[in-house]
Amino acid sequence: MLSVKDIVDEERINQLLAQTLNSSEEKINSILSKAEKKEGLTLEEVAYLLNIENPAMIEKMFETAGKIKKEIYGERLVFFAPLYLSSYCVNDCEYCGFHTRNTAPRKKLTLEEVAEQVKILENMGHKRLLLEFGEHPKKNPIDYVTDVIKTIYATKSKNGEIRRVNINIAATTVDDYKKINEAGIGTYQLFQETYHRDTYEKMHSGPKEDYERQLFAHDRAMEAGIDDVGVGVLYGLYDYKFDTLALVSHSQYLDRKYNVGPHTISVPRFQPAETVKIDSKYEINEKQLLKVIAILRMAVPYTGMIISTRESPETRAKAFEIGISQTSAASRTTPGGYGKDGKLKQFSLQDHRTVEEVLESILDQGLIPSYCTACYRLNRTGETIMEILKAGEIHNLCRPNAILTFKEYLEDYASQRIKEKGQKIIEKYLNKIPKEETKKETILRLKRIENGERDLYF
Numbered sequence: 153m154l155s156v157k158d159i160v161d162e163e164r165i166n167q168l169l170a171q172t173l174n175s176s177e178e179k180i181n182s183i184l185s186k187a188e189k190k191e192g193l194t195l196e197e198v199a200y201l202l203n204i205e206n207p208a209m210i211e212k213m214f215e216t217a218g219k220i221k222k223e224i225y226g227e228r229l230v231f232f233a234p235l236y237l238s239s240y241c242v243n244d245c246e247y248c249g250f251h252t253r254n255t256a257p258r259k260k261l262t263l264e265e266v267a268e269q270v271k272i273l274e275n276m277g278h279k280r281l282l283l284e285f286g287e288h289p290k291k292n293p294i295d296y297v298t299d300v301i302k303t304i305y306a307t308k309s310k311n312g313e314i315r316r317v318n319i320n321i322a323a324t325t326v327d328d329y330k331k332i333n334e335a336g337i338g339t340y341q342l343f344q345e346t347y348h349r350d351t352y353e354k355m356h357s358g359p360k361e362d363y364e365r366q367l368f369a370h371d372r373a374m375e376a377g378i379d380d381v382g383v384g385v386l387y388g389l390y391d392y393k394f395d396t397l398a399l400v401s402h403s404q405y406l407d408r409k410y411n412v413g414p415h416t417i418s419v420p421r422f423q424p425a426e427t428v429k430i431d432s433k434y435e436i437n438e439k440q441l442l443k444v445i446a447i448l449r450m451a452v453p454y455t456g457m458i459i460s461t462r463e464s465p466e467t468r469a470k471a472f473e474i475g476i477s478q479t480s481a482a483s484r485t486t487p488g489g490y491g492k493d494g495k496l497k498q499f500s501l502q503d504h505r506t507v508e509e510v511l512e513s514i515l516d517q518g519l520i521p522s523y524c525t526a527c528y529r530l531n532r533t534g535e536t537i538m539e540i541l542k543a544g545e546i547h548n549l550c551r552p553n554a555i556l557t558f559k560e561y562l563e564d565y566a567s568q569r570i571k572e573k574g575q576k577i578i579e580k581y582l583n584k585i586p587k588e589e590t591k592k593e594t595i596l597r598l599k600r601i602e603n604g605e606r607d608l609y610f
């Protein structure tokens with residue numbers, strides 16, 4: 153039997169937050185030392201860290217989180233692009249521009265339009281997409297979703313192809329999850345928005361108002377055979393400390409139950425949207441968001457973390473250092489928004505740079521963009537990938553794969569300027585592949601890419 157309390161015990165969360173308000177420097181130092189062992193943190197320890205307001209201690213947290221990020225994920229930053237398919241939605245979520253009270257005309261892409269958008273994204277160098285749909289059983293039935301997935305995999309443009317499709321659709325049934333799993337998705341993402349039941353119920357109207365339908369959706373997805381699930385909170389709806397603790401509790405629950413925690417955690421923050429007005433009482437600022445990212449990195453060190461273009465270039469740059477492992481660039485939040493200006497946006501964004509501009513700033517930070525999709529295609533998902541991560545093998549797999557996929561980007565899409573900067577980064581990290589044999593093989597494969605071969609991975 154599924155029980156809400158196993159995932160989120162409100163009373164306990166409130167108690168933990170209240171009893172960890174005052175901490176000594178020693179206490180915090182001991183939690184940070186434990187975090188460095190990369191074994192995760194208890195809910196009580198997370199509560200202590202959430203309650204820290206002292207800037208010097210927060211800086212210390214950033215250092216520890218940054219160290220963990222570097223050891224586990226190295227210098228890689230995986231890129232994806234969101235693709236909006238349909239703004240039709242039957243829900244009236246308070247915070248979202250697609251809610252029913254917005255009477256602006258809606259748009260749903262035809263399969264031809266899907267192919268057009270995909271070609272544009274492929275020509276920007278993307279290999280990985282995150283699909284976004286409003287919830288509408290009539291306009292966006294599950295067969296439309298699977299047709300879209302098939303169309304995307306079948307759409308190629310010169311050397312461009314989409315190799316991994318992740319998906320963010322409303323909570324649904326085991327049967328529907330089975331259908332999208334069969335169509336070949338990577339991660340299924342669904343955000344609880346807020347774990348605080350009263351607030352959740354007030355914020356939603358329509359099928360999404362069912363708190364338990366949302367909360368147990370990842371269990372149903374796992375039951376349907378989807379190995380990789382993503383969780384998240386929409387920051388700004390309720391107290392960020394409560395929601396972060398609940399998010400960690402949910403991750404630990406999945407780990408206990410399925411031997412593998414969520415594949416990713418997303419940290420979206422509320423952004424203004426047409427016809428939307430929410431109470432600013434729970435607004436969280438950039439510093440607080442960064443604190444949350446650092447804490448999550450320490451609490452669940454092996455879970456990928458995603459930041460979107462909702463955040464400013466400065467916040468994103470810091471977030472990459474202290475915990476984020478995946479990001480998007482030059483995103484559009486409207487169906488049909490790539491290549492032309494779409495009308496109804498789900499919400500507005502703070503990072504308006506082009507892909508090249510984002511890549512350049514990442515290279516200047518000493519990071520390497522990765523377009524790798526190898527694990528999913530080699531069935532290294534769920535528990536298998538976590539074992540590889542924990543054994544520290546990642547630098548013999550992910551580092552060469554990042555180098556090879558970024559090399560493809562440089563060959564096919566980059567300007568001369570990015571090519572030069574990118575080549576330097578490739579050389580730097582090539583020398584840091586631990587196994588000599590793998591390094592030699594990577595050098596050979598780099599040559600093969602220069603000679604026109606594509607999609608080489610370990």
Ligand code: SAM
Pocket residue numbers: 247248249284285286287320321322323342343345385386420421422423424425428462498499
């Ligand atoms: N309709 C599905 C759902 O609600 O689960 C699919 C995903 S929806 C297109 C993607 C996510 O966007 C939501 O889960 C929510 O967290 C986020 N979102 C909605 N309105 C937002 C806003 N104003 N600012 C930032 N993120 C928002």
Ligand code: SF4
Pocket residue numbers: 241242243244245248249250251252285286287322360
């Ligand atoms: Fe619809 Fe999702 Fe927006 Fe809610 S968040 S109104 S379910 S698109």
